[in-house]
Amino acid sequence: MNLLTNPLLTDLYQLTMLQGYVDKGMHEEAVFEFYVRSLPGTRGFLLAAGLETLLTFLEGMRFSGEELKYLAGTGRFSQNLLDYLAKFRFRGDVFAIPEGTVFFENEPIIRVVAPLPEAQLVETRLINILHFEILIASKAARCVLAANDRAILVDFGLRRAHGAEAGLLAARAAYIAGFASTSTVLAEPLFGIPISGTMAHSYVEAHEDEVEAFLNFAYANPNNATLLIDTYDVHKGAQKAVEAAIRLKERGIKVRAVRLDSGDLLTLSRDVRQILDRGGFKDMRIFASGNLDEYIIHDLVSQEAPIDGFGVGTKLDTSEDAPYLECAYKLMEYAGQPRFKKSQGKATIPGRKQVFRQLEGKTMVGDIITVEGDEAGGIPLLTKVMSGGQRTTRRQDLKDIASYARSQLQSLPAHFRELKTKPPYPVKISPVLSSLRKEVVR
Amino acid sequence: MNLLTNPLLTDLYQLTMLQGYVDKGMHEEAVFEFYVRSLPGTRGFLLAAGLETLLTFLEGMRFSGEELKYLAGTGRFSQNLLDYLAKFRFRGDVFAIPEGTVFFENEPIIRVVAPLPEAQLVETRLINILHFEILIASKAARCVLAANDRAILVDFGLRRAHGAEAGLLAARAAYIAGFASTSTVLAEPLFGIPISGTMAHSYVEAHEDEVEAFLNFAYANPNNATLLIDTYDVHKGAQKAVEAAIRLKERGIKVRAVRLDSGDLLTLSRDVRQILDRGGFKDMRIFASGNLDEYIIHDLVSQEAPIDGFGVGTKLDTSEDAPYLECAYKLMEYAGQPRFKKSQGKATIPGRKQVFRQLEGKTMVGDIITVEGDEAGGIPLLTKVMSGGQRTTRRQDLKDIASYARSQLQSLPAHFRELKTKPPYPVKISPVLSSLRKEVVR
Numbered sequence: 010m011n012l013l014t015n016p017l018l019t020d021l022y023q024l025t026m027l028q029g030y031v032d033k034g035m036h037e038e039a040v041f042e043f044y045v046r047s048l049p050g051t052r053g054f055l056l057a058a059g060l061e062t063l064l065t066f067l068e069g070m071r072f073s074g075e076e077l078k079y080l081a082g083t084g085r086f087s088q089n090l091l092d093y094l095a096k097f098r099f100r101g102d103v104f105a106i107p108e109g110t111v112f113f114e115n116e117p118i119i120r121v122v123a124p125l126p127e128a129q130l131v132e133t134r135l136i137n138i139l140h141f142e143i144l145i146a147s148k149a150a151r152c153v154l155a156a157n158d159r160a161i162l163v164d165f166g167l168r169r170a171h172g173a174e175a176g177l178l179a180a181r182a183a184y185i186a187g188f189a190s191t192s193t194v195l196a197e198p199l200f201g202i203p204i205s206g207t208m209a210h211s212y213v214e215a216h217e218d219e220v221e222a223f224l225n226f227a228y229a230n231p232n233n234a235t236l237l238i239d240t241y242d243v244h245k246g247a248q249k250a251v252e253a254a255i256r257l258k259e260r261g262i263k264v265r266a267v268r269l270d271s272g273d274l275l276t277l278s279r280d281v282r283q284i285l286d287r288g289g290f291k292d293m294r295i296f297a298s299g300n301l302d303e304y305i306i307h308d309l310v311s312q313e314a315p316i317d318g319f320g321v322g323t324k325l326d327t328s329e330d331a332p333y334l335e336c337a338y339k340l341m342e343y344a345g346q347p348r349f350k351k352s353q354g355k356a357t358i359p360g361r362k363q364v365f366r367q368l369e370g371k372t373m374v375g376d377i378i379t380v381e382g383d384e385a386g387g388i389p390l391l392t393k394v395m396s397g398g399q400r401t402t403r404r405q406d407l408k409d410i411a412s413y414a415r416s417q418l419q420s421l422p423a424h425f426r427e428l429k430t431k432p433p434y435p436v437k438i439s440p441v442l443s444s445l446r447k448e449v450v451r
Numbered sequence: 452m453n454l455l456t457n458p459l460l461t462d463l464y465q466l467t468m469l470q471g472y473v474d475k476g477m478h479e480e481a482v483f484e485f486y487v488r489s490l491p492g493t494r495g496f497l498l499a500a501g502l503e504t505l506l507t508f509l510e511g512m513r514f515s516g517e518e519l520k521y522l523a524g525t526g527r528f529s530q531n532l533l534d535y536l537a538k539f540r541f542r543g544d545v546f547a548i549p550e551g552t553v554f555f556e557n558e559p560i561i562r563v564v565a566p567l568p569e570a571q572l573v574e575t576r577l578i579n580i581l582h583f584e585i586l587i588a589s590k591a592a593r594c595v596l597a598a599n600d601r602a603i604l605v606d607f608g609l610r611r612a613h614g615a616e617a618g619l620l621a622a623r624a625a626y627i628a629g630f631a632s633t634s635t636v637l638a639e640p641l642f643g644i645p646i647s648g649t650m651a652h653s654y655v656e657a658h659e660d661e662v663e664a665f666l667n668f669a670y671a672n673p674n675n676a677t678l679l680i681d682t683y684d685v686h687k688g689a690q691k692a693v694e695a696a697i698r699l700k701e702r703g704i705k706v707r708a709v710r711l712d713s714g715d716l717l718t719l720s721r722d723v724r725q726i727l728d729r730g731g732f733k734d735m736r737i738f739a740s741g742n743l744d745e746y747i748i749h750d751l752v753s754q755e756a757p758i759d760g761f762g763v764g765t766k767l768d769t770s771e772d773a774p775y776l777e778c779a780y781k782l783m784e785y786a787g788q789p790r791f792k793k794s795q796g797k798a799t800i801p802g803r804k805q806v807f808r809q810l811e812g813k814t815m816v817g818d819i820i821t822v823e824g825d826e827a828g829g830i831p832l833l834t835k836v837m838s839g840g841q842r843t844t845r846r847q848d849l850k851d852i853a854s855y856a857r858s859q860l861q862s863l864p865a866h867f868r869e870l871k872t873k874p875p876y877p878v879k880i881s882p883v884l885s886s887l888r889k890e891v892v893r
Contacts, residue, residue, distance in 0.1 A: 013455070013615050017637035020609060021648030024636065029671035035657060079640045085675065125657060132651075136610040137618060144613075165462070168578040169775050171586075171768075172616030173460050176579060179613075194466065195459035198521045206463030209574075211782035214790040215477060215567060229471035233527065240792045271794040323775045326613075332774040333611050333765045340653035348656040350682045352713040 013174060016072050016097070017079070019133040024080070028090045030126045037344035039125040040361050041132070042117035043139055044339075049331035053430035054421060056150045056414060057110045057118050058182045059142030064400055066134055067099045093126070101127050103395035106364070108405070109146075109185055109414030110390060111421060113436045116364045116378060118143075120391060125343060132338050140336050141175065142182045148303075148328040149186035150418060152321055154426050155307035161318040162306075163205055164191035165298060166326025179326040185410050187418070192320070200407055207235035207268045207296065207320075219246060223253035227262050235266040235296055238281070243272060247281040251288030266294035266317070274299075275314045282315040300324060307428060347449045358442065359449045364390040373420050379439030455616060458514050458539070459521070461575040466522070470532045472568045479786035481567040482803050483574070484559035485581055486781075491773035495872035496863060498592045498856060499552045499560050500624045501584030506842055508576055509541045535568070543569050545837035548806070550847070551588075551627055551856030552832060553863060555878045558806045558820060560585075562833060567785060574780050582778050583617065584624045590745075590770040591628035592860060594763055596868050597749035603760040604748075605647055606633035607740060608768025621768040627852050629860070634762070642849055649677035649710045649738065649762075661688060665695035669704050677708040677738060680723070685714060689723040693730030708736035708759070716741075717756045724757040742766060749870060789891045800884065801891045806832040815862050821881035 030036070045055060072080075072094045081091055101123025112118055119139065121128045149162075156162055164183040167176035180191035181200050190203040197204045208226050216222035219240065227234035236253065238246030247267060254264040267285070269277050274297050285293045297309070298320035306319055323329065339357045340348045347359035358378075365377045365387035377385040393401055418426070422434065438446075472478070487497060514522075514536045523533055543565025554560055561581065563570045591604075598604055606625040609618035622633035623642050632645040639646045650668050658664035661682065669676035678695065680688030689709060696706040709727070711719055716739050727735045739751070740762035748761055765771065781799045782790045789801035800820075807819045807829035819827040835843055860868070864876065880888075 015615075015637055017640065018609070018615050018618070019636050020607070020634040021636050021646045022634065022650055025648060025672045025675065026650055026654045026668070029654065029667045030657075032671045033667055039653075039657065041653070076640075083639075085672070087671075129651075129653060133610050134615070137612065137615060140611050141613050167460070167462060168575050169582050169778070170579065171583050171613035171774075172620055173455050173457075173576070173579060174614030174616045176460070177614075192462040192464065194461055194463050195457055197525075198459065198518075204463045206467060208464055208468055209571075210792045210794065211481075211483070211571060211790075212468045212471065214782045214792060215472075215481065215785045225471045225475055226468070229474045229529075230467045230527070233467065239794045242793075271797050327769075327774040329774055332769040332771055336611070340656045343657045348653075350652045350656060351684075352652065352681045355713050 014066065014069050015076070016070050017076055018137070019130070023130050023133060024086065024090070026129060027093070027126050028086055030129070031090050031093050032087070036124040036126065038122060039128040039340060040342035041121045041128045041338050042341050042362060043119040043135065044117045044337060045114055045143070046335040046337060046355070047114050049334065051330050051430060052147060053425045054111050054113060054147070054434060055143055055334070056146040056186055056417070057106050057112055057143060058108050058146035058185050059139040060105050060108045060119070060394065061404060062138050062142060062178065062181070063119070063135060064103070064395060066138060067103070067131060067395065068398065068400070070097070070099050070131065072097055097130070098398055099123065099127055099131060100398040101395070102393060102397065104391045105394045106390045107413065109410045109417055111373070111417045112364070112390070113376060113434050115358070115436060116376065117362050117391065120361065136336060136338050140334055142178050144328045144334055145179045145182035145325065146186045148325055148331070149183040149188055150414070151303040151428060152306055152325065153187035154418060155303040155310060155428060156319065157310055159310050160316055161189040162187070163318060163320045164188050164193065164325060165320040165322035167193045169323040170326035175326060181407070183325060184407060185414050187411060187415055202407065208237045210237060210240045213237060213240040219249045220253050223250060224256065227253065227257050227264060231262045234262070234264050235268055236264060237268045237270065239269055239271050243269065243277050244280060244284065247284040251284060251290060254288070254290055254293065264290070264293055266296045268296045268298060270299045274309055274316065275312055278314045278316045294318065296320065298322065302329065303428060347445060349446070349449055351450065358438065358446050360442065360445050362442065366390055368420070371420050372422060373434070375435040375437065377437050377439050379442050380445055383439060383441045385439050456508065456511050457518070458512050459518055460579070461572070465572050465575060466528065466532070468571060469535070469568045470528055472571070473532050473535050474529070478566040478568065480564060481570040481782060482784035483563045483570045483780055484783050484804060485561040485577065486559045486779060487556055487585070488777040488779060488797070489556050491776065493772050493872060494589055495867045496553050496555060496589070496876060497585055497776070498588040498628055498859070499548050499554055499585060500550050500588035500627050501581040501620070502547050502550045502836065503846060504580050504584060504620065504623070505561070505577060506545070506837060508580060509545070509573060509837065510840065510842070512539070512541050512573065514539055539572070540840060541565065541569055541573060542840035543837070544835060544839065546833045547836045548832045549855065551852045551859055553815070553859045554806070554832070555818060555876050557800070557878060558818065559804045559833065562803065578778060578780050582776055584620050586770045586776055587621045587624035587767065588628045590767055590773070591625040591630055592856070593745040593870060594748055594767065595629035596860060597745040597752060597870060598761065599752055601752050602748070602758055603631040604629070605760060605762045606630050606635065606767060607762040607764035609635045611765040612768035618768060623849070625767060626849060627856050629853060629857055644849065650679045652679060652682045655679060655682040661691045662695050665692060666698060669695065669699050669706060673704045676704070676706050677710055678706060679710045679712065681711055681713050685711065685719050686722060686726065689726040693726060693732060696730070696732055696735065706732070706735055708738045710738040710740060712741045716758065717751055717754055720756045720758050736760065738762065740764065744771065745870060789887060791888070791891055793892065800880065800888050802884065802887050804884065808832055810862070813862050814864060815876070817877040817879065819879050819881050821884050822887055825881060825883045827881050
C-alpha cells in the first residue's frame with residue numbers, strides 16, 4: 010500500500026457518512042471552507058502553505074483494488090458505496106488564497122465546491138496537509154523576521170519532526186517562509202529545496218584527535234566543510250579549526266564555517282570570531298544550532314552576535330510554542346442553501362465567502378470578509394485554482410512562492426515584523442455577510 | 452519514489468560524514484545508544500514505543516537506482532561512497548527495551564552495534580521514528596491513567612497530526628498505551644488496530660432536519676450509529692436522538708451512543724444522561740470530544756460525569772503540552788574504546804550500558820544504569836532484538852504489546868498513576884559506570 014496518497018488516510022466517519030449520502034442520493038453541490046478559528050496567543054498572523062500538496066492529493070485520490078477489498082471485508086459498507094468509491098475521482102472546484110499569503114483568523118483560505126460526498130470525503134487529509142504546512146510556515150516566518158536578513162536560516166528538524174512526512178513538509182513550508190535550505194536530503198529531489206549540512210559530534214568522537222577529524226572531513230568534502238567545534242571545549246575547538254584550516258589552505262581547501270551547538274551562543278560566538286580572525290580566517294563563517302527558535306534568534310541578532318547562520322530544528326518542525334491551530338473545514342452551503350452550526354464556541358459563518366485586503370502604500374491595513382460577489386473593496390484573495398478536479402493554473406515554482414511570501418512579510422504592519430502579536434490586525438465581517446448570518450440563523 | 456522507506460530521509464551530514472569514513476576505511480565497530488536526556492516538566496515517566504517500526508525500517512533500508520542517480524548528480528560524493536551505498540544493507544545488532552515498557556531519563560532504550568558508517572547512517576530516521584512514537588505513547592498513557600478504566604478512549608487525531616505518518620504512528624502508539632481504537636481507517640489494515648467513528652456536524656447540516664439526519668445515518672449504518680447532538684442545541688439534540696431512537700427501535704436498529712463535541716461537558720453529559728434515561732434508553736452511551744487531554748478527562752472522570760468514552764485528537768497527536776523530547780542517539784564506543792562528548796548541558800555517559808529495574812512486590816522502586824556485564828541487581832531491560840540485521844524475535848502482536856504496557860502502568864508508583872510528576876523516580880548511575888565515565892573523561 011502506498012501510504013501518503015492512500016484514500017484510507019481518513020476518518021471512519023467520512024465513509025459512514027458517505028454511505029448515508031449515497032443511500033439517499035445526496036449528491037447536490039456542497040460548499041466547504043477551510044479556515045482558522047482563532048490564532049494561537051503567540052501568533053499575530055499566519056502564512057498560507059500547503060496548497061500545491063493539497064492539489065496533488067486531490068488530483069491523485071483513487072481507491073485501488075486492495076483498498077476496496079479491505080473496505081468490503083469490514084462488512085461495514087453496502088455495495089452501492091463500494092461501487093461509488095471504485096469510480097471515485099475528485100471533480101470539484103477549488104478556490105484558494107495563494108501559498109505564501111499572510112492571513113488571519115476566520116478568513117477562508119480554501120473553498121471546495123463539489124457534490125456533497127466528494128467535498129466530504131477529502132476533509133481529513135485536506136485538513137491534515139493544510140494545518141501542518143500553515144503551522145510550520147507561520148513559525149518559520151517568525152524565525153525569518155527575527156533573523157532580519159542578517160543571518161541565513163537552515164531547517165534542521167527532520168529527526169524530531171513528527172514522522173517522515175512532517176519532516177518533508179516542514180522543509181517545504183520553511184523554504185516558502187524564507188529559509189535558505191534544509192538538512193533533509195529527500196527535500197531536494199522531491200521539492201527542489203537546496204540542502205546543506207555540517208558534521209555531528211560522533212564524527213569528532215570517532216577520531217582520536219579533533220584536528221584529524223576536521224582534516225579528514227574537509228578532505229572528503231572539500232567544497233562544503235563546516236567544522237563542529239563544541240564536542241570537548243569550544244575555545245580549543247576553534248583553535249583546532251584554525252590549525253586545520255591553515256593546513257587545508259595549503260592544499261587549496263577552504264573551510265567554509267564552524268558550528269556551535271551548545272552553551273552561551275552570544276559569548277562563544279564573539280570569542281570564536283576573535284579566534285578565527287586572529288588566525289587569519291575573517292571570511293570563515295560561524296553557524297549556530299541547538300534548540301533555537303525565533304526568540305533566541307531575535308536576542309542574538311539584536312545583540313549583534315557574530316553568527317552568520319542558524320540551524321533551526323525541533324522548535325520549528327514541531328511549532329513548539331503552538332503545536333496546533335484551531336482550524337476547521339466546514340459546510341457553508343448545500344443544495345443552494347447556506348448552512349451553519351452554532352455549537353458553543355465553534356459557530357460558523359454561513360455562505361460562500363471572499364476576503365478583501367486593503368493596503369496603504371505597501372502596508373496591509375485591514376481585511377474584510379464578505380460574501381462572494383460583494384465588492385467590498387481592496388484586493389480579493391481567493392481565486393479559482395482547480396476546476397472540475399483539474400488545476401487551472403500551472404504548478405508554481407517553490408522559489409516564486411518564497412519570493413512572494415517575502416513581499417508579503419514586508420507588507421505586514423511594523424509591529425508584526427518585530428514578533429509582536431498585538432494589536433491584532435483588523436479583520437471585519439462585511440454588513441452583507443452579517444445580514445446573511447442573521448437571516449440564516451433565524 | 453517511495454517516501455516513508457526512502458534512505459534519503461536523512462540529514463545531509465550523515466552522507467558527508469560517510470564520505471569521510473569510507474575514504475579513511477573507518478569501518479570498525481561502533482556502539483550508539485538512543486535515550487532521552489531529560490523528561491519534559493509535565494511527564495513523570497515515558498513509555499517505550501516504535502521498536503517494530505524501527506526494525507522494519509532497518510531491515511528494508513536500501514538505495515535504489517533512482518536515489519543513487521540523484522546522489523551522483525549532486526556532485527557532492529565520490530564513486531567509492533556511491534558504490535558503498537549501492538550495496539548498503541544494515542547488518543548490525545540491536546538491543547532494546549521492549550515496546551510498552553515504562554522508562555526514564557538517561558536510560559538507553561536502544562543500542563545499535565554495527566560498523567561505524569552503518570550505525571551512523573541510520574541515525575536520522577531512527578530518532579525520527581522512536582522520538583515520535585515514544586512522545587505519543589507517553590501522552591496517551593497519561594490519558595489512559597486519567598480515564599482510570601471508567602471510560603474508553605479513541606484516537607481522533609489524524610486531521611491535526613503533523614502529516615500522514617504522524618497520524619498513523621500516533622494511532623499505533625496510542626493503542627499500545629491502552630486506547631481502545633482509532634478513527635484513522637488505514638490504521639486497521641496497516642496495524643490491525645480497531646477503528647471506530649461517529650458523524651460530523653456537516654452531516655446534520657446537510658439535512659433539513661436533525662431527526663431526519665439521525666434516521667438516515669442509522670439506516671445507512673445500522674450496527675454502528677453514534678449520533679452527534681450539539682450542532683444547534685444539545686438539549687434539543689438529545690431529545691431528537693431519543694425521538695430517532697424510538698423510531699429506529701421499531702425497525703430493529705439500536706442507536707449505540709450520542710456524541711457531545713462542545714460546551715460544558717460535565718453539565719451537558721448529566722443533562723443528556725437524564726434525557727436519554729427518561730426516553731427509555733439507559734444503555735445508550737454518551738461519548739465526548741473536543742480538544743480533550745488527560746487533565747480534562749481526569750476532571751470529568753473524578754466528578755463522575757456520565758461519559759462512557761472520550762475521543763482524544765489534537766492534543767494527543769501533537770503531544771500539545773510537550774511536543775518534543777530531548778532525545779539523542781550518541782556514539783558510546785568506537786573500535787573498542789569508550790567515546791564521549793562534554794558539550795555544555797549535553798555531555799554523554801560513555802560505554803555500552805544496561806538498565807536494571809528493581810521491584811517491591813509488583814511496584815517499581817528504582818532503576819540502575821550500569822555498564823553491560825555488570826550485574827547490578829533487578830531485571831535487565833535491554834535484550835537483543837536484531838542480530839546481523841535480522842530480527843532475532845518474531846514480530847510482536849500489537850495487542851500483546853498493549854497488554855504488557857497495561858501491566859507496566861499498573862506497576863508505576865502510585866503518584867505517577869495519578870498524573871503527578873513528582874517526586875521523580877529514582878534512577879541511579881552504578882559505581883562501575885561512574886568510574887568508567889571519570890576514567891574516559893580523564
